[in-house]
Amino acid sequence: MRAVELRRGSYVDSVSLMQVSRRVSGLEGVRSAVVAMATDLNLDLAAGLGFEVPPASPNEMLVAVDAASADVLDAALAEVDTALGESARPQASGFGDAPAPVTVRAAAARTQATVALISTPGQYAFADAVDAVDAGLHTMVFSDNVPLEQEVALKDRAAAAGVLVMGPDCGTAVLGGVGLGFANVVRPGPVGIVAASGTGAQQLMTLLDGAGVGVSHCLGVGGRDLSATVAGRSTRQALDLLDEDEATSLVVVVSKPPEPSVAVAVREHAAGLATPVLFALLGPGEPDLTTTAATVVAAAGGTWAAPEHWTGAVGSGRRAGALRGLFAGGTLCDEAMLLASAALGPVRSNIPLDPSWALGDDLASVGHTMIDFGDDRLTRGRPHPMIDGSQRVQRLLAEVEDPTTGVLLLDVVLGLNAAPDPASELAGPLHAATAAGIPVVTSLAGTRDDPQGLREQAARLNEAGAWVFLSNAAAARCAVELTGPSGGDG
Amino acid sequence: MSLGTPSVVVTAGAAMFADALALQGVGVSAVQWQPPAGDPASVAAVMGDPRRAAANARALEAMLGAQAHLVDVLPAAEALGLERGQFLHAGPPVEWERASGPLRGALIGAMLFEGLADSPASAEQALAAGAGVGWEPCHSRGAVGPMAGVVSPSMWMFCLRDEANGTTSWCSLNEGLGKVLRYGAYDEEVLSRLRWMSDVLGPLLQQAVRGQEPVDVRAVISQMVQMGDEGHNRNRAGTLMFLREVLPALIDSGRPSADVAAAVRFVAGNDHFFLNLVMPACKLQTAAAAGIPGSSVVTVMARNGTDFGIQTAGTGDTWFTAPANTPEGLFLGAFGPEDANPDIGDSAITETAGLGGLSMATAPAIVRFVGGAVPDALATTQRMYDITVGENPAFAIPILEFRGAPTGIDVTSVVRSGVLPQINTGMAGRVAGTGQVGAGLVTPPMACFTQALDALAGSVLRS
Numbered sequence: 001m002r003a004v005e006l007r008r009g010s011y012v013d014s015v016s017l018m019q020v021s022r023r024v025s026g027l028e029g030v031r032s033a034v035v036a037m038a039t040d041l042n043l044d045l046a047a048g049l050g051f052e053v054p055p056a057s058p059n060e061m062l063v064a065v066d067a068a069s070a071d072v073l074d075a076a077l078a079e080v081d082t083a084l085g086e087s088a089r090p091q092a093s094g095f096g097d098a099p100a101p102v103t104v105r106a107a108a109a110r111t112q113a114t115v116a117l118i119s120t121p122g123q124y125a126f127a128d129a130v131d132a133v134d135a136g137l138h139t140m141v142f143s144d145n146v147p148l149e150q151e152v153a154l155k156d157r158a159a160a161a162g163v164l165v166m167g168p169d170c171g172t173a174v175l176g177g178v179g180l181g182f183a184n185v186v187r188p189g190p191v192g193i194v195a196a197s198g199t200g201a202q203q204l205m206t207l208l209d210g211a212g213v214g215v216s217h218c219l220g221v222g223g224r225d226l227s228a229t230v231a232g233r234s235t236r237q238a239l240d241l242l243d244e245d246e247a248t249s250l251v252v253v254v255s256k257p258p259e260p261s262v263a264v265a266v267r268e269h270a271a272g273l274a275t276p277v278l279f280a281l282l283g284p285g286e287p288d289l290t291t292t293a294a295t296v297v298a299a300a301g302g303t304w305a306a307p308e309h310w311t312g313a314v315g316s317g318r319r320a321g322a323l324r325g326l327f328a329g330g331t332l333c334d335e336a337m338l339l340a341s342a343a344l345g346p347v348r349s350n351i352p353l354d355p356s357w358a359l360g361d362d363l364a365s366v367g368h369t370m371i372d373f374g375d376d377r378l379t380r381g382r383p384h385p386m387i388d389g390s391q392r393v394q395r396l397l398a399e400v401e402d403p404t405t406g407v408l409l410l411d412v413v414l415g416l417n418a419a420p421d422p423a424s425e426l427a428g429p430l431h432a433a434t435a436a437g438i439p440v441v442t443s444l445a446g447t448r449d450d451p452q453g454l455r456e457q458a459a460r461l462n463e464a465g466a467w468v469f470l471s472n473a474a475a476a477r478c479a480v481e482l483t484g485p486s487g488g489d490g
Numbered sequence: 491m492s493l494g495t496p497s498v499v500v501t502a503g504a505a506m507f508a509d510a511l512a513l514q515g516v517g518v519s520a521v522q523w524q525p526p527a528g529d530p531a532s533v534a535a536v537m538g539d540p541r542r543a544a545a546n547a548r549a550l551e552a553m554l555g556a557q558a559h560l561v562d563v564l565p566a567a568e569a570l571g572l573e574r575g576q577f578l579h580a581g582p583p584v585e586w587e588r589a590s591g592p593l594r595g596a597l598i599g600a601m602l603f604e605g606l607a608d609s610p611a612s613a614e615q616a617l618a619a620g621a622g623v624g625w626e627p628c629h630s631r632g633a634v635g636p637m638a639g640v641v642s643p644s645m646w647m648f649c650l651r652d653e654a655n656g657t658t659s660w661c662s663l664n665e666g667l668g669k670v671l672r673y674g675a676y677d678e679e680v681l682s683r684l685r686w687m688s689d690v691l692g693p694l695l696q697q698a699v700r701g702q703e704p705v706d707v708r709a710v711i712s713q714m715v716q717m718g719d720e721g722h723n724r725n726r727a728g729t730l731m732f733l734r735e736v737l738p739a740l741i742d743s744g745r746p747s748a749d750v751a752a753a754v755r756f757v758a759g760n761d762h763f764f765l766n767l768v769m770p771a772c773k774l775q776t777a778a779a780a781g782i783p784g785s786s787v788v789t790v791m792a793r794n795g796t797d798f799g800i801q802t803a804g805t806g807d808t809w810f811t812a813p814a815n816t817p818e819g820l821f822l823g824a825f826g827p828e829d830a831n832p833d834i835g836d837s838a839i840t841e842t843a844g845l846g847g848l849s850m851a852t853a854p855a856i857v858r859f860v861g862g863a864v865p866d867a868l869a870t871t872q873r874m875y876d877i878t879v880g881e882n883p884a885f886a887i888p889i890l891e892f893r894g895a896p897t898g899i900d901v902t903s904v905v906r907s908g909v910l911p912q913i914n915t916g917m918a919g920r921v922a923g924t925g926q927v928g929a930g931l932v933t934p935p936m937a938c939f940t941q942a943l944d945a946l947a948g949s950v951l952r953s
Contacts, residue, residue, distance in 0.1 A: 011524035015504045037525075059525050095865055096889075098872040100522040102907035106876035107500040107519040115496040117511075119503030120523055123530045127537040127906060128502045128523070134543055136491060137500060142507070153538050163491055176495030178516050181507065217493050245493050387506070416510045 001073050004051050006038060007061040012084065013119075015383050017061075020083040027079060029072035030065060035080055038062040041380060104128050108135035117180050118167075119143055125168060126150040133158045133165065140180050140220065141167030144376050148229055151222065155233035164237050169376070170220035171198030171384070174205070176247070181220075182386055184415040185449035189214020190300055192248035192275075194238045196225050196255035199329025199374075200282065200289060202413055202445050203472055204254055207293035209447045210470060213302045216247040223330070226258030232266045239266075243273040251275050252296055256334060257283035284342075288335055288473035307470035310462040314439060314482070321406020321438070323347075323483040324399045325370030325476075326392050328385040332411045332443060333372040336476035343480045344368050350375050365402060368483075370409070371395065386418045389425050396429040400436050407439050409479040411472060414446030414457060421452060423460035434465030439482050442466040443475035528905040528940035532947035536902050539950045541784025549779035549787040549803045550880040550898045552655070553843070556778040558711075558771035559704035561651045563696040565688070567643035569660050570631050575606060577625040580639025580836040581794025582809040586618050590795025592674025592831050595922030596638035597625065599676030603684050604642045610676065610923075629790055630807070632777065633660040634769045634836040637672035637918055638795065645684070646692030648767055650707060652774040659770035659777070663687055663695070666760040668822075668926055673918040674831075675925035686752075694753050698739035705735045707771045708884065710764070715845070715885045715895065720853035721768045722837055722846030723914040723929060728764035733757050769836065772843035779803045779898070783953065786946055787879055788899040791842045791911065791934060795834035795918065800938045802901055805945045812937035817917050819930015820859060829927045831920040838913050838934075844882050844895035847912035847931065848874040852887040852895075856914075859929060870912050871896060877903040877911065901946065904939045 012020075017036050024033040032049045036042035038056035047053050051064040063080055067073040101107035104116055108131075116132035118125050122145030132139040133154065141154075146168035158165040166173050166180075172195065173180040177188055184202055186209040195201030198220055205215050219242070221234035235253065242248045251270075258266065258281065270277035278299065280292035287295070290307065297304040323340055327333035330351060341347045348369045352358045363371060372378075373385035373392045385392050392410075399405045412422050419425060426442075433440050442461050446454040458468045469475035498517035501508040508520045526533045536542060566572040577600055579593055586594070598613040606623065607613035616623055628635045635641055639662075647660040662672075665683055669675040699705065710731045717727035733754065740750050757763045776789045785803035792799055799809040814832040821829070840846035850857070851871035854864045862870075868889065874896040875881070881894030899911050910933035917928040 013504045013523075015506050059527075096868045099869050101519065102522050102873070102876045102909050103903055104500055104502050104521055105903070107502070107521045109875075111498045111500070111517065111519040113496070113498040113500045113517075113519055114491065114494070115498075116500040116502070117507050119501070119507055121503075121525070124526060124533070125503075126534045127526070127902070128521075130537045132500065135500075138491065138493075143503065150534060150538070157538075157540075175493060178496055178499075178514055179510070180499070219493075241493050383504075416514070417506055 001068070001070055002051060002066045003064070003073055003077060004053065005063040006054060006056050007063060010061055011037065011059065012061065015387060018383055018388060020080065023083050024065065024076050024079050027072070027076055029068040030076050031068065032066045033076060034062060034064040036062055104131035105135055108132065108137060113137060115175060115180070116140070117142065122146045122168070126154060129154050129165065130157065133161050133163055136161060136163060138164045139166065140170055140173050141165065141222070142170060142181050144169040144379060148224065151224060151230055152233070155230065159233065159237060164219065164241060165234055166220045167222040170222050172201050172218060173220045174215060174218040176217060179416040182413065182415055182417050183218070184209065184445070184447045186447055187214035188216065190216060190247070190249040191296060192216045192242035192245065192251045193218040194235055194242065194251065194253045195220050196223055196235070197331035199413060199445070200254045200331035202329070202415060203289045203332060204252065204280065204293055206445045206447050207290060207307055207471065208296060210307055211293070211297045211302050211304055213297050213300045216245060217242065226255050226262050226266065228259040228262060232262045235266055236269050239270055239273060239277065243275045248275060250296070250300055251277040252280055252292070253277060254280045255282070256331065257281050282331065282335055282338065284338060288339065290471040290473040307474065309467070309469040309474060310458055311467040312462065312465070322404050323368045323407050323409060323479055324365055324405050325409040326395055326399070327370060327372050327411050328374055328389070328392065329411050329413055330372045330374050332472045333370050335472055336409060337370050339473060339476040340368060340480050344483060350377070365399065386413050389419055389422060393425060393429055397432065400429065400433045400438060405438055407441065407479050407483045408433055409476060410440065410442045412442055412444045412457065412461065414444070414450040414452045414454060416451065418452070423457045423464070427460060427464040430461065430464035430466050440466040441475050441479040441482065442468050443472035444468050444470055445472065524908050526906045527908050527936050528943050532943045533902065533906060535947035535950045536786055536943055539784055541953065542786060545782050545785035545804065546787055546879045546898065546900065549782050549785040552778040553775050553897055554882055554884070555654050556775040557652045557654045558650050558707040558774045559653070560648060560699055560707055560767060561704045562649040563646055563692060563699050564649060565643065565692070566641050566645050566647050569647045569649055570633065572641065572643040574604065574643055575623045576643065577623070578628040578631060578633060578635060578639065578641040579625050579794060580628060580635045580637065580834060581792045582797050582799030582811045583627055584794045584796050586620070588796050590831050590834060591920050591922040591924070592834055592918035593638045593640070593795045595674030595676050596640035596671050598922065599671045599680055600640045600642040602676060603681055604644055627792070628836055629792060632658060632773070634773045634839050635662055635672070636664070636765060636769065636837045637835040637916060638674055639836050640671060644688055646688055648770060650767070650770040650774060651704070652778065655778045657774055657777055659773040661766045661770040663691060664760060664763045664766040667762065670925060673916070673925040674922050676923055690749050691753050691756060694740060694743060694745055694749060695736065697743045698736045701739045705732065707767050710735070711768060711771060712884050715849060715852050716888055718853055718855050720846055720849045720914065722765070722840040723859065723916070724853045724856045725764040725768060726761040728768065729757065729761055732764050732767060765837065768845065769839050772839045772845065775843045776839060781806060783949065786901040788842055788901060791838040792836045793833045793838065795831050798833060798934045798938055800934065800942060802942050802946065804949055805942060808945065810938045810941040810945065812935035815932050815935060817915050817930040817932035819917065819928055821928035822926060825919070825927035829919055829924070831918045833915060833932045834918050835915065837915065841911050841913050842899065844878065844885060844897035847914040848878070849885065849887060849895045850912065850914065851889055862931070873909060874912065877907060877909050901939050901942045905943050910934055910936060
C-alpha cells in the first residue's frame with residue numbers, strides 16, 4: 001500500500017529530512033519511506049523505489065511511503081507529521097518577540113555575530129555568503145557544488161570587506177576553540193592551521209592534540225583555493241589574520257599539491273610574515289600528515305611519540321586479493337592512495353591521482369581501488385558520509401561479496417557534527433568482512449574530548465575485527481603490507 | 491576583522507550545525523531559510539552585483555531625504571494638463587477588455603461626471619470603443635490614486651512638492667467610504683458628491699492652502715505614526731491634524747460659513763481624508779530613489795484590480811506585473827469573499843514607503859479590522875525589517891522602542907526569503923457600481939519580484 005504526497009510551503013534541510021525518513025522507514029510494516037525536498041535527484045530516488053511521482057518543484061516536500069497495510073500507512077504518515085513537528089525550530093512565542101530572521105543579513109543585524117556558517121544547497125549558497133560578507137562576518141561556506149566563478153567573486157568581495165571566506169566546500173574550522181562544521185574538540189594552543197583540506201586538517205589537529213600541542217585557530221579555505229583560478233585568495237587572507245593573531249606563534253598550511261605558480265606566490269607571501277609558516281603539501285615525495293604532525297610538535301617544543309594503534313589476529317583468506325579503500329575524508333583517501341600506489345602500482349579511484357586511473361561512472365572496483373564518498377558527485381542531494389555512513393556501509397558489504405577483495409581500508413572521523421557512533425554502524429559489516437577472511441584496517445581521527453569518545457570508538461572497531469590506527473598513514477602502510485605485492489591486477 | 495572566539499554565529503542551512511554550536515555554548519542566530527522563489531542564476535547575479543550595496547544605500551538615503559509640502563490644490567486639467575477625454579487610473583496600464591469591475595465603474599462615473607456620456611450604457615460603449623477617450627496610469631504622470639484611482643480633468647487634486655529633489659506629486663481629494671467613485675460606484679449620490687467637491691471643497695482648500703505656509707505633510711505623518719495611524723487603513727490622527735493646519739485659513743476665507751462648515755464636516759467625517767496626502771508624500775519619497783542603476787529597491791507597488799505591478803530603482807519605469815491577489819479580511823454588511831474584487835489601487839505606495847502594512851505594529855487599533863491580533867501586527871513589522879534595506883527615523887514606531895519604519899523593499903530579500911511585503915487595503919466590489927465591500931490584508935504576487943530580479947540580473951550583464 002503506497003501513498004505519495006507533495007507538501008507546499010514547508011522547507012526542511014536535507015539532514016533533518018533524512019532523519020525523518022529513517023525514523024519512518026524503521027516502523028514495523030513500512031517497506032520504504034522517502035521524506036525529502038522534491039529535487040530531481042530525490043524524485044528519481046522515489047521513482048526508483050517504485051513510487052509514482054507527480055511533477056514537483058524543489059520547493060515542495062515529497063512524502064512517499066510504502067507500507068504493508070492501510071493501518072501501517074496511516075501510522076507512518078502520522079509519524080511523518082510528528083517527526084517533522086519535532087524537527088521544526090521553535091518559534092518566538094513571547095508577546096512582541098521578533099519572528100526568526102529570514103535572511104543572513106537579517107540574522108546578522110539582530111545580533112553581535114562575527115561569524116556565519118552557510119550550509120545551504122550549493123546553487124544558492126553564494127547569495128547567502130554574499131549577505132554574510134556584506135554584513136562584515138567571517139564566513140564559512142560548508143556548501144559544496146558552488147560554481148568556481150562565484151567562489152572567486154565571493155573571495156574578492158571578502159578581501160575588500162576585510163573578512164575571511166572559508167570554503168566553499170569547507171568542512172572544518174576551529175575559531176578560538178569553537179568548532180564549526182566537522183571539527184574535533186582540541187585543546188587551545190599556539191598552532192594556527194590554514195587548511196585547503198578538511199580531513200587533512202582534522203588528522204593534523206587530532207595528532208597534535210594527542211601529542212599535547214594545541215591549536216589557536218584552524219581556518220579552512222576550501223579545496224580549490226590553491227588552484228590557478230582562485231590563486232590562494234583565502235589562503236593569503238587567512239595567513240594575514242593568523243599573523244596578526246596574538247594566540248598564534250606557528251602556522252601550518254595543509255593542502256594537496258597546489259598549482260605551482262600559486263604555491264610560489266603563497267610561499268613568498270608567507271615569507272613576509274612575522275610568524276613562521278610550515279607547509280604540509282600532500283603529494284609524491286612530500287611527507288605524510290603524520291610526519292608533518294611530528295615536525296610541528298617538535299617546532300612547538302612538544303614531545304612526539306608514534307600515534308597509538310590496536311591490532312589483532314590476521315585474517316586468513318583472500319591473500320591474492322586487491323586493496324579496497326572506502327573513505328569519508330578526501331585527503332585521507334589521497335594520502336592512502338599516495339602510499340599504496342608507491343608500493344602496489346595504480347590505484348583506481350573516483351578522485352584518481354593519475355587521470356588514467358579513474359573509475360568508470362558506475363564506480364565499480366577494478367584491482368586496487370579507493371573511493372572518496374565525500375566527493376561532490378557522491379554528496380549531491382544527500383548528506384556527507386561523515387554524517388550518514390549508509391552509502392559506504394552498502395559498498396563495504398558489496399566489497400565483502402566481491403571475490404577479488406583482499407584487504408579493506410577505511411577511515412573513521414570523529415568530532416562535532418560527525419555521526420554519533422560510527423563504530424557501531426560499521427560493526428556488523430566489519431564482522432562480515434573478518435568472517436569472510438578479509439582483514440580490515442581503519443584509521444581513526446579523533447581526540448579524547450570528541451563527543452563520540454576516542455577510546456570507546458577504537459575499542460568497538462577493534463572488537464568488530466578491525467585493526468585501528470590513529471595515524472591514517474600508518475593505517476595505509478599496514479593495509480599495503482597486508483595486501484602484499486601480488487594483490488590486484490594493476 | 492581580527493580572529494577571536496565568536497560569541498554568536500549566524501547559521502543558514504543544516505540545523506545540526508546550529509545545534510552543535512549551541513552545545514558548545516555559542517550563541518546562534520539561525521536563519522529560517524528556504525530556497526529562493528526565483529531563478530538561482532538571477533539571484534546570484536544580482537547578489538554579486540558590485541553596485542548593489544552602494545546603490546541600495548543611495549536609494550535609502552534618497553528616500554529618507556525626500557520632503558513633502560502641500561503647496562496647492564487645483565483641478566487636474568491645470569495640475570497635469572489633463573485634457574477632455576483623458577483619464578488617469580491606478581496601477582499598471584490595462585486595456586478595457588481586461589479592466590476590473592471597479593475600474594470600469596470608476597471610468598463610467600468619470601465619463602458621466604465630465605458630461606462625456608449621458609448614461610452608464612453609453613459611457614461604457616464609448617470606453618469599450620476607445621472613441622475619443624483614453625487612460626493611462628497615474629504613476630506615468632507622477633501622480634497616485636487610491637483604489638480605482640480614476641482622475642478626470644475636472645477633479646481637484648492636492649499638489650505636493652519635494653524641494654529637496656525638485657519633484658511634484660498629485661493625488662485626488664478623498665471622497666469618503668462606502669459608495670464612492672474610487673470603489674467603482676457611479677450613481678447620482680456619487681456624482682453629486684464629486685460635483686460638490688469640485689464646486690465647493692476644492693476651491694475652499696485652494697484658497698486656504700495658497701493663503702498660508704505650505705503644510706509639511708511629512709511632519710504630520712511623523713506625528714500620526716506615533717498616534718496609532720499606519721497611514722494606509724488608518725488615517726484618523728492625520729486627518730484631524732491636517733484639519734488643524736487648514737482650519738484657521740478656511741474660517742478666514744470669507745466664503746459662506748455654510749460652505750466652510752460643510753467642508754469641515756466632510757473632512758472631519760472621513761477618517762481617510764488624509765490618505766490622499768499620505769499617498770503623494772510617499773510617492774515623492776519613493777520617486778527620490780528612482781533611476782539608481784544597480785539598486786534592487788522597489789519604488790512603486792500599484793494595482794489596477796486586474797494586475798499588480800511594481801517598479802524598481804534599478805530598472806527605470808518598466809512595470810513588472812502579474813495577476814493581483816484578492817485581499818482577505820472583514821466584509822461590510824452582507825458582502826462576502828465572493829463579492830471582492832482582486833487587489834486595486836495606488837495606495838500600496840504607502841507600503842512602498844514603509845507605512846501601511848509594513849508599519850502595522852504602530853496601529854494596533856485596527857488589527858481586528860484587518861483580521862489579526864496585536865502580536866501579529868508586532869511580528870509583521872519586525873518581519874518587514876528582514877526584506878527592507880533600512881529604517882526611516884522620521885517615522886518612528888513607539889511600541890518598537892521608536893524604531894524607524896522598515897523602508898526600501900529589497901527585491902533580492904523578497905525573492906530569497908519568500909516573504910512578501912504586507913499590504914493593508916480596502917476591498918472593492920467585483921461588479922462595477924458596487925462600491926466598497928470590506929477591508930483586509932493582501933500581498934503582491936511573487937512573480938512581480940522574480941521578473942524584476944531577472945531584469946536586474948540582465949542589467950548586471952550590461953553594466
